[in-house]
Amino acid sequence: MKILAKDKVQALLDKIAQQATVYVPMAIEQGSGFYPWNEDNKEKPLLLDALNVYNSPKYVVFPQTERMYDLKQQGQELSIDKTYEDSSERVIFGVRACDARAMRSLDDVFLTRGFEDSFYKARRDNVTVIGNACYNPGVNCFCGAMGVAMTEPETDVIIRDTGNDGYIWEAKTEKGEKLTALVAEFLVDKELKYPEAKSFTTQVDYEGVAEKLKSMFDHPLWQKMAEPCVNCGACTYICPSCHCFDIQVKMWGDSGYRFRCWDSCMYAEYSAEAGGGNPRPTGVERFRQRFLHKLEFFNERYGYSLCTGCGRCTIVCPAGVRITDIINEIKEVDSSVEL
Amino acid sequence: MSNCNCEQPLVPHIVEVIDIVEETPDVKSFYVKSVGGGLPYQVMPGQCSMLSLPVGEGMFSCTWQEGQEYQQYAIKRVGLLTEELHRIEVGQKLGLRGPYGNGFPIETSRGKDMLFIAGGIGLAPLRSFIKHCFKNRSDYGKITIIYGSRSYNDLCFKKELFEEWPSQPDTEVHITIDNPEEIWKGHVGFVPAYVEELAPDPAGKVSVTCGPPIMIKFALQSLQKLGYQDEQIVTTLEMRMKCGIGKCGRCNIGSQYICLDGPVFDLTQLKQLPQEW
Known part of the structure; x- marks a missing residue:
């Protein structure tokens, strides 16, 4: 097997960075997330031992704000002069299994079911992902309950932390092989034992929940569960798999551009119609939409849950809403009770 | 014939308004063709398009029949974009992308x-x-x-x-x-x-x-x-839409996206969906 010694990581990142923008988990100021490995950031602490950094790498393939095309209007004339599909080479290093699964759900949304989103595709086709297998889940982690294998992130390369001996390096896809060839000089052949996986401390039972939710749209439990929620949308922005977007325009006089940006089902404007109607008029409907999308609707459409068990929404929620409690409550409640 | 913008589904074509007819005090019909002439793309009854001006994009039902070199959109003045549309004159260029949605059951209704x-x-x-x-x-x-x-x-x-x-x-x-x-x-x-x-x-x-x-x-x-x-x-059914291609999220009812899987449903299908319409 191939081994990456820990003291070779920085040199390996430098090497990849000659050909691609490399995103690595880092702590910057109060936050943490995936940041470009460049001269400005190199001195900042690398967080390869952390489980989940605060911000997921979602934005690398699906930026928070993405310029789509330039618009020009003069009198009755209208033109689109330039589109902005970004196909530059990128590598994301150290992605955990939950975030890798989230990226798979973005792939399913943006690249399947009738239309391929050209902006997403341009980025995604040119991203190579190096996963960092988890062996010691954190207090908010529950990916296992959501069908994610923490030791087998769905990525192009998997690294496995064996402690002082370094990382086991395994190429899993063609992209992964290509990257492995590029960094061959930093890998040595040696046999190491796989680390031992510890068990989850957060207990969640999602088994049968998606199916059960099908008959719970009008259940009074939503009213109760939504009560503390202030519809701030923090959970949707921090979520690695939330993919809803708005399309907006920025014009200066005659010219400008159309862009898309993350949007949130927590906001009234999200589903407010020009004619004045809104199918989700209060926080309760919006709360229900979010959790049904995560736990039932996506499952029905794509065959797995849209919640990957990363635990971030639990950490950021100012009102103490915990998706794990929600899953467990749904599991427990009598689904036949109707309003 | 079809000019479906499949390569870049979110980027509109530019079309020209060739006629505007006032149907009611707040409804106007807009007739559009490709810049330089010709039909932008074929549309089945019940399918929709995203029409746009710089101010925004909106989903509208399209009327087109085989043999016609233009598409027609009857649009009611209700919001920001439709206010603007009601102000434009013949010759105005618009953004157009589509066709979207499943359309009416014209085949299975035959003989009925x-x-x-x-x-x-x-x-x-x-x-x-x-x-x-x-x-x-x-x-x-x-x-x-x-x-x-x-x-x-x-x-x-x-x-x-x-x-x-x-x-x-x-x-x-x-x-x-x-x-x-x-x-x-x-x-x-x-x-x-x-x-x-x-x-x-x-x-x-x-x-x-x-x-x-x-x-x-x-x-x-x-x-x-x-x-x-x-x-x-x-x-x-109708819901607010942004992308028209089943990605942006907001027009779902249950697991179905109105822009992509709809807008046309029969009651058998609707009964499988949450009552959010």
Whole structure:
């Protein structure tokens, strides 16, 4: 097997960075997330031992704000002069299994079911992902309950932390092989034992929940569960798999551009119609939409849950809403009770 | 022929407005063709397009028939984009992308009697199906159209309603307005009640309903009362949309995206979805 010694990581990142923008988990100021490995950031602490950094790498393939095309209007004339599909080479290093699964759900949304989103595709086709297998889940982690294998992130390369001996390096896809060839000089052949996986401390039972939710749209439990929620949308922005977007325009006089940006089902404007109607008029409907999308609707459409068990929404929620409690409550409640 | 912008589905084509017709005080029809002439793309009855000006994009039902070199959009003035659209003049360039959505069941309705129920601007999408039936008259049986608006002035497509359609063979057109008016000698009352009053026999029929959500809700109840089976009840849903291609999230009802899997559903399908429409 191939081994990456820990003291070779920085040199390996430098090497990849000659050909691609490399995103690595880092702590910057109060936050943490995936940041470009460049001269400005190199001195900042690398967080390869952390489980989940605060911000997921979602934005690398699906930026928070993405310029789509330039618009020009003069009198009755209208033109689109330039589109902005970004196909530059990128590598994301150290992605955990939950975030890798989230990226798979973005792939399913943006690249399947009738239309391929050209902006997403341009980025995604040119991203190579190096996963960092988890062996010691954190207090908010529950990916296992959501069908994610923490030791087998769905990525192009998997690294496995064996402690002082370094990382086991395994190429899993063609992209992964290509990257492995590029960094061959930093890998040595040696046999190491796989680390031992510890068990989850957060207990969640999602088994049968998606199916059960099908008959719970009008259940009074939503009213109760939504009560503390202030519809701030923090959970949707921090979520690695939330993919809803708005399309907006920025014009200066005659010219400008159309862009898309993350949007949130927590906001009234999200589903407010020009004619004045809104199918989700209060926080309760919006709360229900979010959790049904995560736990039932996506499952029905794509065959797995849209919640990957990363635990971030639990950490950021100012009102103490915990998706794990929600899953467990749904599991427990009598689904036949109707309003 | 089809110019579906499949490579870059979110980037519009530029089209030109070649004619604008004022249908009612707040509805105008816009006729568009590609810049330099020709049809932007073919559209099945019930499918939609995203029309745009710099201020924004919006999803509108399209009317097009085989052989036509242009598309038509009947648009009611309700919001930011439609206000702007109502201000433009012939020659204006617009952004256009599509076609989106599943369209009406024109194939499976062949050989059936057709019942069209519309309210207000809801006649615009149905009109493309109605026109399709008239163009392929022998493929469909008796055609019954029940249409209503708030007032006489708000009735769309008056020439077709009062002249062209009633003179078609084996066709009935029933029109109602919500409140009495001096100018109006016809039926007064809401569309669902009128449907019940006329009580068109469900045998061998397909009903297709389009209108404001509240009208749809009651019209579907009326049809059920009259004995229509779920699969005979077809309607269209609408939700706010941004992308039109099933990605941006907001137009879902349950696991279905109205822009992609709809906007046309029959009651069998609707009964599988949460009651959020």
